[in-house]
Amino acid sequence: MIEYRNLRVAVLGGGSVGSQVASLLLEHREELAARAGAGLELVGVAVRNPDAARDTDIPRELITTDADALILGADIVVELIGGIEPARTLILGALGSGADVITANKAVLASHGPELFEAAEQVGAQLYYEAAVGGAIPIIRPLRDSLAGDRVKRILGIVNGTTNYILDRMDTQGDSLEEALAEATRLGYAEADPTADIEGYDAAAKAAILASLAFHTTVPLDAVHREGITALTRDEVLSAREAGYVVKLLAVCERIDADGVEGVSARVHPALVPLSHPLAAVHGANNAVFVEAEAAGSLMFYGAGAGGVPTASAVLGDVVSAARRHVAGGPGVAESTHANLPILPISSATTRYHVILEVADEPGVLATIAQLFSEHDVSVEAVSQTVPDGQEGSRPTATLVIVTHEAAESALAATVTSLAASPVVSSVVSVLRVEG
Amino acid sequence: MIEYRNLRVAVLGGGSVGSQVASLLLEHREELAARAGAGLELVGVAVRNPDAARDTDIPRELITTDADALILGADIVVELIGGIEPARTLILGALGSGADVITANKAVLASHGPELFEAAEQVGAQLYYEAAVGGAIPIIRPLRDSLAGDRVKRILGIVNGTTNYILDRMDTQGDSLEEALAEATRLGYAEADPTADIEGYDAAAKAAILASLAFHTTVPLDAVHREGITALTRDEVLSAREAGYVVKLLAVCERIDADGVEGVSARVHPALVPLSHPLAAVHGANNAVFVEAEAAGSLMFYGAGAGGVPTASAVLGDVVSAARRHVAGGPGVAESTHANLPILPISSATTRYHVILEVADEPGVLATIAQLFSEHDVSVEAVSQTVPDGQEGSRPTATLVIVTHEAAESALAATVTSLAASPVVSSVVSVLRVEG
Numbered sequence: 001m002i003e004y005r006n007l008r009v010a011v012l013g014g015g016s017v018g019s020q021v022a023s024l025l026l027e028h029r030e031e032l033a034a035r036a037g038a039g040l041e042l043v044g045v046a047v048r049n050p051d052a053a054r055d056t057d058i059p060r061e062l063i064t065t066d067a068d069a070l071i072l073g074a075d076i077v078v079e080l081i082g083g084i085e086p087a088r089t090l091i092l093g094a095l096g097s098g099a100d101v102i103t104a105n106k107a108v109l110a111s112h113g114p115e116l117f118e119a120a121e122q123v124g125a126q127l128y129y130e131a132a133v134g135g136a137i138p139i140i141r142p143l144r145d146s147l148a149g150d151r152v153k154r155i156l157g158i159v160n161g162t163t164n165y166i167l168d169r170m171d172t173q174g175d176s177l178e179e180a181l182a183e184a185t186r187l188g189y190a191e192a193d194p195t196a197d198i199e200g201y202d203a204a205a206k207a208a209i210l211a212s213l214a215f216h217t218t219v220p221l222d223a224v225h226r227e228g229i230t231a232l233t234r235d236e237v238l239s240a241r242e243a244g245y246v247v248k249l250l251a252v253c254e255r256i257d258a259d260g261v262e263g264v265s266a267r268v269h270p271a272l273v274p275l276s277h278p279l280a281a282v283h284g285a286n287n288a289v290f291v292e293a294e295a296a297g298s299l300m301f302y303g304a305g306a307g308g309v310p311t312a313s314a315v316l317g318d319v320v321s322a323a324r325r326h327v328a329g330g331p332g333v334a335e336s337t338h339a340n341l342p343i344l345p346i347s348s349a350t351t352r353y354h355v356i357l358e359v360a361d362e363p364g365v366l367a368t369i370a371q372l373f374s375e376h377d378v379s380v381e382a383v384s385q386t387v388p389d390g391q392e393g394s395r396p397t398a399t400l401v402i403v404t405h406e407a408a409e410s411a412l413a414a415t416v417t418s419l420a421a422s423p424v425v426s427s428v429v430s431v432l433r434v435e436g
Numbered sequence: 437m438i439e440y441r442n443l444r445v446a447v448l449g450g451g452s453v454g455s456q457v458a459s460l461l462l463e464h465r466e467e468l469a470a471r472a473g474a475g476l477e478l479v480g481v482a483v484r485n486p487d488a489a490r491d492t493d494i495p496r497e498l499i500t501t502d503a504d505a506l507i508l509g510a511d512i513v514v515e516l517i518g519g520i521e522p523a524r525t526l527i528l529g530a531l532g533s534g535a536d537v538i539t540a541n542k543a544v545l546a547s548h549g550p551e552l553f554e555a556a557e558q559v560g561a562q563l564y565y566e567a568a569v570g571g572a573i574p575i576i577r578p579l580r581d582s583l584a585g586d587r588v589k590r591i592l593g594i595v596n597g598t599t600n601y602i603l604d605r606m607d608t609q610g611d612s613l614e615e616a617l618a619e620a621t622r623l624g625y626a627e628a629d630p631t632a633d634i635e636g637y638d639a640a641a642k643a644a645i646l647a648s649l650a651f652h653t654t655v656p657l658d659a660v661h662r663e664g665i666t667a668l669t670r671d672e673v674l675s676a677r678e679a680g681y682v683v684k685l686l687a688v689c690e691r692i693d694a695d696g697v698e699g700v701s702a703r704v705h706p707a708l709v710p711l712s713h714p715l716a717a718v719h720g721a722n723n724a725v726f727v728e729a730e731a732a733g734s735l736m737f738y739g740a741g742a743g744g745v746p747t748a749s750a751v752l753g754d755v756v757s758a759a760r761r762h763v764a765g766g767p768g769v770a771e772s773t774h775a776n777l778p779i780l781p782i783s784s785a786t787t788r789y790h791v792i793l794e795v796a797d798e799p800g801v802l803a804t805i806a807q808l809f810s811e812h813d814v815s816v817e818a819v820s821q822t823v824p825d826g827q828e829g830s831r832p833t834a835t836l837v838i839v840t841h842e843a844a845e846s847a848l849a850a851t852v853t854s855l856a857a858s859p860v861v862s863s864v865v866s867v868l869r870v871e872g
Binding site: 314328 | 456460464467470472566573574578584585587717729731733734737740745750751753755756757775
């Protein structure tokens, strides 16, 4: 039996994921060779600063600052730098030289995916990205392969661990957003600048990747509607809990029918999830992706969504896949965009709203409010009214909590605009979508 | 661009899965062709009785009773007959003729897996079996590919929907085993002869498949320790709930170290799972597989574990994978047994016990019991004692509930033997393992 030659693996990036990948490649060398059908030789780790402190020891002779030179001698290039540049140029360079590329970089995939996949296809190289969504959780392969004979209807994903940790603390500890964010920062779940997480940019990139894959349609990042969690209050989270919901930042990818046009909706926003839904039990910095498919029904994939070691597991799974294909040739992971569905704006989506209003505590107010919903063809599922004790001042107010049935997002938005303008509404306290 | 020729797909079995697969192949023909890179032509469905009632309409001209003839003209053979024979012979025949085979048949895989994989390897054909474990839930690909760069430490699987439905009813409705089984039968979750489910044979076959895959070691079916749920009482389930646990029938596959020997333990038995564990939230006939890996940490895969339509989704995913490989060649799903670890008996496993005893209500009894545990090197985590009200008779008794720390299964078993023989123990009411 002829042994296959060793495959040369280059790692770009010596951060927490990069150093773990390098260390596991060295430590598990024999096991990986047995599984891949070829030896995997770590030929170098390209870093910006060779003297930076690292999570694991990488032999000094493997460290280089010359990523371009490293790429040229590699069969498999693992890009773990993150961000758009220089990651994009390095990936294009690696693919151009015929190397397979493994990346955990959701930002570059969401913004330059088609360019990268096309570069790969032109030379017959492959681009793997299991680690780009959901950290260690296998979600790319299940969507691409296991569900290849099915039709995905909807994906609801908790794909950002930082915001899930924050929302979980607000829910279970009664923290304010600021308190929970401070704790997340202290524990290393949030970065010094948490914008990408709390404003939903990270989740939006993942939504674009998931929607593209699930619906066989290129979904560009700027077509993903994005709302972060920064406007959420402790009161909103706690009153959701009282009503039997938990607030999660969801990436929602749906195949929808808007006035007879089949299309794709991809959006990221906080949403109320019923406590009975499997996503409601996803605590801390964990991630989970809930998939509804026509034949398979409901599936959920759950696990650690980030962290150097878990993400390294997903990266190494891709390295073994790439190596197996080097040995045996065969089908890779070409982008599948055969469906090419239109991307519809969020106004075309249907959803449910949970609205909290402060209204005048006067006869006829409920009828006025109900009329406003009805005028916009929005059907109300539940209303509850509370009158605060011991009010002073000239005009007593009451709090109304309204949950709607499913309605067009545009109709719901128009309803809220009318409510805000109504003389009987003193304030629109909270508007959140309900999913799941 | 040259279009690839149509691939000829033969379906063996016209039961609930077979008829759904046939119908989806016809209905989703264009979509499947786009994803597979080749047309998928259903050339026939082999059945025993052409006139039997079916879940979906299969065109009469596609139905045949001659499975052998159907196989000869097929590129891809889908075996959905179940059981050992004639399934085994038909699979061997199909592989021998060079066809790729997709099967949902855990029984034939668990008992004849190595023979089938070898037959496939000899001719370069492939054997896919995503549907054999966990119905629609992608679990085979994640273990084989996504975790190929990681080391699986343990799998805890709820892999039998019938028993999960029964145990869930006993837990949530207070049903007896007989009542819950009758309800499962009425709803079609249990077969007329429920032995394979409730005695754990179905789960044991799946444990053998999962353990073989996860540990790169052939784990034969008869090496799987098996206990069913028939001895479980309503009282055991309810007292587990009171103590913060739920009873599940688990397939446990572990990499263990027994006296310095690294090996594999595979077993099926009822176990107490803490209510905080993600598996505790798996209700009804759903399945879930909880995987602990060295780098990835804890992952869970959840969904519908059975049913014609969900299982058809997994089968069609495999059909598309097989078709892509027909078009492009390349690495298939050869059996990976490179680790070839010894299979250890259940006595080598470490676990925790939850023991309920009826003991004499006399001074010194607790000390006697504690001494028995200690003699076998079993450390006790918690003891609670209840004395029933208004006892009559000459010798009052009390109930002791004891939860141990982790200990060798052999030590725990020996402890229980000593307890049963002790004069202060009137009866060993319940012995269940605790996992998770």
